[in-house]
Amino acid sequence: MRIYSCHFCSSPVYPGHGITFVRNDAKEFKFCRSKCHKNFKQRRNPRKLKWTKAFRKAAGKELAVDSTLTFAKRRNVPVRYNRDLVETTLNAMSRIEEIRQRRERAFYKNRMRGNKERALASDKKLVESNPELLKMRDVELRIKEEKRIAREERKRQEEEAADQQDEEMDVSEEEESEQEQEEPQTILLKNKRRNKVKF
Template structure:
């Protein structure tokens, strides 16, 4: 059973599912497995999968996923068979937890760097939305009257709240 990857979104296309789009220029090796009608329509519209947010190709291009990490090389299987060596296998089994720990810390660091300015951005957006919709929050008469609170009164209120 051969599983294909969708040309557009990179999801798995199981046998007898999806569409095989074959070009008509007599080149045998140029066919495009497509998983569903959503991908087929985007493919016919000649959209670039790297610019469509829901595809897997979008994520590494825009820094959403880690792309270059040496721990990914560890899992890749070579196509050629290798001779079995007991010492090598033992060392590899010892290295797997260490490599997994390294990968987890790198992913956490990547996520932390991505979310660095997120809190300030959310606060700015909330302040902007509040400023635009202030008429919904305040009564129309209250907007005209400015209330000034002295520093001492505000300190007393803070003390009472604690």
């Protein structure tokens, strides 16, 4: 099963998916979705669109130059089948994938290093230039606290009301049972005369 890569965005194109465009010179272009196909037909440069892998590599956001990436290149060199060769190749592929992922994580950490300090510095600068923001934040926190207290008070009142209703229900049930015991039972007997008989 061969997994092609999209000509425009470089994402994987699995069998039975995507669009194949064949030019007049018999060159094939595989696209993962219609979005890539339309952008290709509009002659857009994938290095200028932020959602493509070409842009990410050109902008230095992904690992572009590494020895592990050369193994993923397609080679059309016919090799006679050898079971040992296939086994060593599969083991090497899994090992190279592990190494590549580890290097990508290290690259990402190096790229993101210092972001927190820069964000903190920009926030401090914003607060220094706009001191009224702190007052607004205090007001927001106070309103939030008042809403929380009101919510808790409402919940407590609802619980008290529910307890009172439960007590009233218990009392009313006891009274009904007492009244049922005190009242004489009337039984209607149906006969030709339709007389009411009390016991």
